[in-house]
Amino acid sequence: MPSVRWATLSVSSICLIFSALLAATDRITEPKTTIKLTPNSAPLPQPTASSANTPKVLVYKTMLPDGSARFSDQRPVGQAFELLRFDCFACAPNSSIDWQKTPLFKQRFARLINQAAAEHQLETALIRAVIHAESAFNPNAISAKGAMGLMQLMPATMQQFQVLNGYEPEQNIRAGSQYLGQLLKDYQGDLTLALAAYNAGPGNVKRYNGIPPFAETQAYIERVQILRRRYAAD
Numbered sequence: 001m002p003s004v005r006w007a008t009l010s011v012s013s014i015c016l017i018f019s020a021l022l023a024a025t026d027r028i029t030e031p032k033t034t035i036k037l038t039p040n041s042a043p044l045p046q047p048t049a050s051s052a053n054t055p056k057v058l059v060y061k062t063m064l065p066d067g068s069a070r071f072s073d074q075r076p077v078g079q080a081f082e083l084l085r086f087d088c089f090a091c092a093p094n095s096s097i098d099w100q101k102t103p104l105f106k107q108r109f110a111r112l113i114n115q116a117a118a119e120h121q122l123e124t125a126l127i128r129a130v131i132h133a134e135s136a137f138n139p140n141a142i143s144a145k146g147a148m149g150l151m152q153l154m155p156a157t158m159q160q161f162q163v164l165n166g167y168e169p170e171q172n173i174r175a176g177s178q179y180l181g182q183l184l185k186d187y188q189g190d191l192t193l194a195l196a197a198y199n200a201g202p203g204n205v206k207r208y209n210g211i212p213p214f215a216e217t218q219a220y221i222e223r224v225q226i227l228r229r230r231y232a233a234d
Contacts, residue, residue, distance in 0.1 A: 088143065088152065090133035090223040091199070093215040099226045104128075105137045106234060109150070112170050116177035122184075126191075127177050129227035130198070133220060139169050151176025195221045 062076050090099070105128065113131075117124040134152040135141040147154050148166030153176055158166050161175035180198060187193035187205075196204075196211045199220045204212040211217065 088134060088147075088199075088216070088220065089136040090227075091216045091220050093219045095219070099223045100230075104227075104230060104234060105132055106231075108137045109169055109173060112173045116173050119174075120177045120181035122177055122181055123228070123232065125228050125232035127173070127180070128231045129224050130176070130180060130195075131173070132227050132231075133224045139172070140167055148172070149176075151180075153179070191225070192221055195224050 062079055090097075109131075113124050113127050116122070117127055131137055131150045134147075135150050137150065139150050141150070141152065142148050143152060145154070148158070149172035150169055151172055153161075153163060153166055153172060155166075157163075157179055158175060161178055163171045163175045165171055180194065183194040183197045183202070184191065186202070187197070192211060193205055196217055200212045200214055200217045204214075204217075211221065
């Protein structure tokens with residue numbers, strides 16, 4: 001991938017750039033790399049060249065004195081930076097995680113999740129399961145295709161639901177839950193189709209007249225349902 005020149009951009013500007021590039025595409029076409037996180041995860045370590053979990057995109061973020069953010073695919077020299085690296089947590093078909101036993105995130109963002117569940121008539125267990133599957137509760141997650149935040153919202157989805165900052169948990173959970181609720185209505189309450197559309201895009205569900213034949217999407221649906229049952233039983 002060609003190097004990205006240094007640029008000083010706000011988070012909303014980043015969203016608009018991704019939107020222009022990605023609005024015409026469905027969410028996935030191939031399996032994504034998984035980064036393993038747990039409820040007690042430390043900050044993400046810097047990857048090594050030999051790491052089997054090296055993601056497709058590395059984005060380095062530095063903050064300027066005026067509060068604006070600077071992003072690049074080149075590691076900054078001589079200054080502090082944050083490495084934004086992520087891809088769908090529950091999507092790798094060959095994941096070694098035991099989804100029946102992996103630790104749950106029982107308390108994180110409880111107020112926001114409860115509020116969104118009540119507003120959009122969703123189970124809190126379902127919202128929590130989707131967040132767990134999408135980002136492992138990492139609000140700074142960004143995927144190789146530009147999906148952002150806890151519920152991994154694509155730029156077009158953020159624009160549709162008027163999200164100004166995809167990393168801000170309240171905006172992200174509100175919009176992600178609203179979108180999930182809309183998909184459930186579109187598919188007459190069929191959770192598997194709603195999850196397929198959330199992961200692979202409604203266009204792919206329509207194209208294949210059901211769950212798309214993507215190993216990632218099929219793994220994602222199964223794992224979200226496992227997590228949902230576990231969160232509901234807790």
